[in-house]
Amino acid sequence: MKFENTGIENQVVELSRLDEAMEELGFVRAGQWDYERVTYDHKIEILEAKEVYYLRVQGYAIEGDVGSHHATIKLLTPLLGKHYYPHGVEYGEGEDFPKTVLTRSQDLLKKAKEVLATLAQQ
Template identity: 65%
Template sequence: MKFEETGIEGAIVDLKPLDHLMSNAGLVRASAWDYERVTYDFKMETPMKNETYYLRVQGYAIEGDVDKRDAVIKLLTPLLGKHYYPHGIEYGDGEDFPENIVEKSNQILNRVKEQLEVYKNEQK
């Protein structure tokens, strides 16, 4: 599921403050090592066995190097996916997402947007 028009997609942010503001919103940068891309996840488990959802915000470096922590990142459209063991995460339109998971995701994305606005204002 894509979260369109959140005010996050297309935002351009230096990596260090981005890591900080994402962490403040509860999103963790995935440990996968990459020079050009970043992925931030918020894991949501349910009482149902093997039912796990991930709110994911991805971005890519438009300059600099992620590994050297001097990158400038452009954020992509946030996604909500359901994990299927052992296949991975599905984001497709055919997925059924519980209302409480979608609401929680929107709350988190609103926090991220607010933090992005603070960062932008500090840069002026």
């Protein structure tokens, strides 16, 4: 599922500042990058239902190199996906997401927008 018009897509942020901001919000980049792209995931677990969802924010380098930690990143439209063991995460529009997961995702994206706006002013 895509979250359109969040105010995050098309934001341009320096990589090290973006890493710090996303980590503070509970997003993990870990090994999910190459020299041109980054991916931040926030894991949302529904323990009672034994379901796992991932809120994903991706971006690509418009300048510099992600591997050297010196890059300027342009963010893409955030995604929400459901994990299916052992196949992986599905981001398709046909997925059904619980209201609590949607609300939590929207809240996180709103906070991310605020944090990114603060970074842009600095």
